[in-house]
Amino acid sequence: MTITQLHYVLAVAEHKNFTKAAQKVFVTQPTLSMQIQKLEEELDITIFDRTKKPIQLTEVGQKIVQQARNIVNESDRIKDIVDQQKGFIGGIFRLGVIPTIMPTLLPMFIGNFMKKFPKVKLKIEELHTEAIIEKLKEGHLDAAIAATPLQIEGIKENVLYYEPFVPYIPKEMDLHTNDKIDIDSLDINKILLLEDGHCFKDGIINLCKANREYDGDQLQLESGSFETLIKLANEGLGMTLLPYLHTLELKDSEKKNLKMFNDPVPAREVSLIYNRSELKMQIIEALRSTIASVVKGAITYQNVKIISPLNHKKDFQKN
Template identity: 65%
Template sequence: MTITQLQYVLAVAEHHNFTLAAEKSFVTQPTLSMQVQKLEDELDILIFDRSKKPISVTEVGKKIVEQAKNIVNEANRIKDIVDQEKGYIGGTYTLGIIPTIMPTLLPMFLRTFIKKYPKVNLVIKEQNTADLIGNLEAGHLDAAIAATPLQVEFIKERPLYYEPFVGYVPKEHRLGQQKELRPDDLDVSDILLLQDGHCFREGVLNLCHTKHANPEHFSLQSGSFETLVNLADEGLGMTLLPYLNTLSLDAEHRKNLKFFQDPPPAREVSIIYHKNELKLHITEVLKETIAAVVRGAIAFQDVKIVSPLSQK
């Protein structure tokens, strides 16, 4: 029994297809199939039921797959121990970031990080929160940046910063003449929201004192804050923006920004990773880099956290 054989078993268990598992493992299909067969022969059991399409995992195979995950993780941990002992910060590190954070945060820290840690091959993927959680569990991501809390048992959350919500309110809007906003001022009927599936949308809904749908004369499905701002400019409502998204607005658009009374509602943004803590030494330096860069950009001290899990 070898670690490589167990890795092949995990690949087949994930993809339910020997050809696809081989592609993802960067080996030929005959090589992968032979190694899985050798392991089955050694154990004198069938891990996979090949008579079904797609291939399924047998009952005893499910137990072996779970144990294989533990063994492969522990084997990877040995390399982590050696790297940390040598003070080596390098290798491939895959990071996921949710869409409402990626465009503003990535330009702030990426150049600094790759300059400081040139031996790290940082692979960055934009994914929604549900996909991040699934890929962290499957081991396809080393860490992710998302709005928290998520309250997922196998995930550890380390807050990076707290980002206030800011209103974008054209002067013709019913709140256009107010100097500051209060959560009680908000009515979801005239707030332009991101499409379903965005955690920022859920955070906004938790702020509102009514929860009915957007105006019936149109239905919007957009993942872009820029689109929401443009629609607000056309008199179709107001919207809420994460604070970092307001920094790129031009002077004319900034006139429509309205801040909340203290403490402003905010979202918690964290770096999250699997509790097995693989590549934790890289996660730590990434966290330090991001926190240092963002700390100066967000001047707010006291905030009221509003997350998708918040209750009114």
């Protein structure tokens, strides 16, 4: 049994196709098939059911793939240990970022990070939280930036910052005249939301559900971008909530529609999340310190109330 054979098994398990898997690991399809067959013969089991389309893992194959991921991760750790011993910060680093964070946070730190760590080759993907978790577990991402707490087994969370929710209320709405907004005054059915799949939407629902019953059937206006929600609100179709960093780039005319919540200000927790194997920790720490340094000057709120993106999580206060 070899590490190379395990890499081939993981590739086929991912793509469910020998040809695509061979392309992924840069070998010919006959070579990949032969090596997997040799492994199956050595173990005297069948890892893949080749009679099904697409190819499926057998029951024992599922257990082998799970263990293969652990073994491959541990083998990668050897190089990681050497890199850390040498103080080397470089190589390919695959980072996932959720859509509601990508456009505002990335421009704030990416240039500084690349200048400071020129040997790191970042590969960044914009992904929803569900896809990020799946890719982290499968080893296709080294780390991600997402809203937390998630508390998922096998995934570690390193808090970067707390980002307040900011009400965007056009002058046509009654709450526009208020200097500050109470959470209790929000009606979830009058708030324009992002479409399903965005954890920021889930956080807003959690924020408001104690005050008004959420009736999804009433929400006819949902969008994939904050820009669209702002335009809809400007047309008098409702209010919305924005993450604080997004409000910094609004037009002056739009900033007049921004309000703040009374203390404690509801906020989302934004973290670097990564696999418990803690590979490439020197790069993860470099990212953490770079992001923390640039955000520290942008977000100065102290008394915030963290709203979880998960329905079953309780919010808590951070002073």
